[in-house]
Amino acid sequence: MQPIHWSPEFETGIDIIDSQHKRIFDYLQEVDAAIKQRDDLKIRAVAKALIDYSISHNAFEESLMEQANYPVLKAHAKVHEAFRRRAVSYDQRLENGEDSIKVAKEVRSDIGLWLTNHIQRDDKHYVPYVKKTLEGNFVRRMVKHFFA
Template sequence: MSFVITWTTEFETGIDIIDEQHKRIFEYLEEIDHAIKTHNADEVEHVIKSLIDYAISHNTFEESLMEKAGYPMLEPHHQVHEAFKARAKSYSDRLVQGEDTFRVAREIRTDIGLWLTNHIKRDDKHYVSFVKRNIEGGFVARMLGKFFR
C-alpha cells in the first residue's frame, strides 16, 4: 500500500522560501514512493540520502531565521530538529548495514512524512508570526524581502 502525503495550502507558512523548501521535501517523499514502485534500489538509496541531506540543511536554514529574529523558543525547536537528525541518521545507518532498502524506504516515506506534516502544522506555524514580526523592517527583511508575502 502506498502512503504519500502531498503538499496542500494547509502547510503554507507565508514565508515563501520556507514554503518552497517544505514543498521540495514533499517532492522527495513522492520520489521515494516512485522508486519503491519501480523497484529501483539505487534510486531509492539516492533519494533517501538526498532527502535526509536536504531536510537537515533546511532545518539549519530555518533556525538561522529564528535566531536572527530573536525567537525565544529557538532552543526547543533546535532540539526537535536534532532529534529528527538522529532519526534520519539511523535510517542511513540501517541502509549501510544492509537492511532491506525497500522496507527502510517505506518506513521513511511514512515516518518522515508524518513527522514533517506534524512539525510544519505545530512547531513551524508557531515561529512564523514571531519571525515575520521581528524581522520586518530590519536588515534580514531587506535581505529576504522577496521571500515574504
C-alpha cells in the same frame, strides 16, 4: 502507503520556507516512485537526498529563528535534533546494506508524518517572529550566505 502531498494548509507564508517544505514533499513522492520501481540504487539515492535535504532545511530554519530572536528556539532545536538523529540512523541503515525498500518505506512514513505534524504544530508558531525579521531584508542576506 497513503500519498503525502503539499497543500495550502502547510503554508507558513514565508516563501523560502514554503519552497523548502514543498521540496521535501517532492522528495517524499520521489521515494514513493522509486519504491514502486523497485530500483535499489534509485531508492537509496532518493532516500539519502530526502534525509540530507530535510536536515539542512531544519538548520536553515533554526538560523532564521535565531536571527528573529525566537524565544522558543532551544526547544524547537531539540525537536530538530531528535529528528536529525532518527534521519541519520536511516542513512546508516542504508549504508550498512539493509533492505532499501524496507528502510525507504520507514523513511518516507516517518519523515512524511513528522513533517506534516511539525509544520502545522511547531513551525506555525515561529512564523510571526521570522516574518517580522524578514521585513528587515534579512532573508536576502541569509539566502546569499547559505546558497552563494
